[in-house]
Amino acid sequence: MNEQLHYIDDYFTGALGPEEKAAFEQRCTTDQEFAREVAFYLSARSVIKEEVHQHKAAAFKKMPVSMVAVKRPVGRYLAAAATLLLLVIAGWLYFSKSPAPSKLADGYIKENLRELSVTMSSEGDSLQTGIAAYNKGDYDTAEKIFTTLTNTASVKTDAIKYLGIVYLVTKRYDMAIAQFDLLTQIPLYANPGPFYKALALLQRGTPEDLQLAKKLLLEVKNNQLPGSKYATDWLNKL
Amino acid sequence: MIPITVNSSRDAEILAGLQLGGPTRRSFEELLYTSFFYLTREGERKYNLTMDDSASAYSDAVISVIDNVVAGKFEHRASLKTYISQIFYNKCVDLKRKSATNKERVHHTYDLDSMMMMLPDNARNAVQQLIDHNNHTLLRQKLAEIGEKCKELLLLFEDGYPDREIAAMLHYNSAEVVKVSRRRCLDKLREKMPGYE
Numbered sequence: 001m002n003e004q005l006h007y008i009d010d011y012f013t014g015a016l017g018p019e020e021k022a023a024f025e026q027r028c029t030t031d032q033e034f035a036r037e038v039a040f041y042l043s044a045r046s047v048i049k050e051e052v053h054q055h056k057a058a059a060f061k062k063m064p065v066s067m068v069a070v071k072r073p074v075g076r077y078l079a080a081a082a083t084l085l086l087l088v089i090a091g092w093l094y095f096s097k098s099p100a101p102s103k104l105a106d107g108y109i110k111e112n113l114r115e116l117s118v119t120m121s122s123e124g125d126s127l128q129t130g131i132a133a134y135n136k137g138d139y140d141t142a143e144k145i146f147t148t149l150t151n152t153a154s155v156k157t158d159a160i161k162y163l164g165i166v167y168l169v170t171k172r173y174d175m176a177i178a179q180f181d182l183l184t185q186i187p188l189y190a191n192p193g194p195f196y197k198a199l200a201l202l203q204r205g206t207p208e209d210l211q212l213a214k215k216l217l218l219e220v221k222n223n224q225l226p227g228s229k230y231a232t233d234w235l236n237k238l
Numbered sequence: 239m240i241p242i243t244v245n246s247s248r249d250a251e252i253l254a255g256l257q258l259g260g261p262t263r264r265s266f267e268e269l270l271y272t273s274f275f276y277l278t279r280e281g282e283r284k285y286n287l288t289m290d291d292s293a294s295a296y297s298d299a300v301i302s303v304i305d306n307v308v309a310g311k312f313e314h315r316a317s318l319k320t321y322i323s324q325i326f327y328n329k330c331v332d333l334k335r336k337s338a339t340n341k342e343r344v345h346h347t348y349d350l351d352s353m354m355m356m357l358p359d360n361a362r363n364a365v366q367q368l369i370d371h372n373n374h375t376l377l378r379q380k381l382a383e384i385g386e387k388c389k390e391l392l393l394l395f396e397d398g399y400p401d402r403e404i405a406a407m408l409h410y411n412s413a414e415v416v417k418v419s420r421r422r423c424l425d426k427l428r429e430k431m432p433g434y435e
């Protein structure tokens with residue numbers, strides 16, 4: 001059997017240690033024959049996944065279905081509303097006694113996100129155009145460019161991150177959070193998604209947001225993710 | 239905005255069933271599919287899709303939800319209805335925008351991209367250049383030639399079942415045997431492709 005296949009499957013099923021992973025990634029860039037094997041492996045798995053989806057879709061199509069929505073008991077909504085009210089009151093009491101955590105996030109945004117750094121990239125020309133628009137304060141153009149680039153595989157991660165930042169600085173926190181959630185789901189070694197999401201939550205500032213932001217900052221601190229220095233500092237202050 | 243917790247017993251039942259694994263997972267996939275099928279009306283009404291296209295977008299959305307729940311990516315911060323609705327509406331928009339292109343290729347690219355993202359930028363670029371998209375039709379043909387058992391093994395793994403569950407479902411002695419067999423099947427597929435024999 002092809003021994004490389006074991007190695008490649010180990011990588012994509014998360015069975016390699018950090019050093020082995022680094023060696024694997026390095027080899028992809030230096031050994032074209034190996035990179036070709038990786039390309040085959042990914043293509044094959046993609047085709048198999050597609051087949052799985054088609055099987056499921058075909059099975060679903062055969063099922064008898066109803067167009068009637070299942071109604072949930074109103075009592076549940078009342079209970080949820082009462083809990084919500086209690087939480088809002090508790091949050092209001094809490095915040096009336098302590099300084100606004102959004103100031104911490106504000107400071108960070110002013111200090112670090114007013115300008116995005118321009119990076120050299122052979123294929124990210126559009127990305128750089130988006131960054132340039134952002135740095136000029138032309139957020140509408142930046143948003144359009146980054147939105148388009150979220151569909152381009154090679155710059156998707158950066159585009160999602162920058163789009164989230166555009167939403168963050170233009171105070172559209174719900175949309176920023178949605179982008180940072182997407183970013184967090186992307187498997188990266190050092191994912192800035194949780195920290196940026198915490199920033200957006202601190203800015204949006206409901207009592208539940210603060211709790212969730214603290215949880216995320218703790219995660220950032222414990223896993224040494226990007227922003228861990230700030231996370232450690234803020235956790236002492238919040 | 240306060241996160242909504244999973245407050246429906248049906249949600250809890252479906253989610254538990256999907257995470258339970260094993261052959262019973264299928265029945266919960268079907269329950270998920272039938273539970274929110276009425277959303278397809280929205281696809282027809284809001285996005286002017288045909289009944290078939292709306293059902294197809296809904297089916298894709300359900301499959302994405304299943305994949306996310308099985309992979310542990312569903313964070314329980316929204317009800318299943320909200321979650322599936324958001325994905326379904328996105329699929330409707332995709333379908334609307336790309337109605338002039340090959341829809342299957344759109345979905346396919348997404349799957350490939352999600353695995354590609356596991357690689358860092360430089361490695362990803364190196365591998366991406368070597369992916370021959372024209373090979374996909376041939377790969378699908380060859381997948382049909384590797385034998386039913388091999389194919390089932392690969393499909394179950396790609397459907398998110400861990401090796402130990404596949405071992406129980408397909409009567410293998412252990413998860414390790416499944417892992418080795420699965421890789422043999424991939425190798426078999428590889429050998430059937432021109433240039434890899």
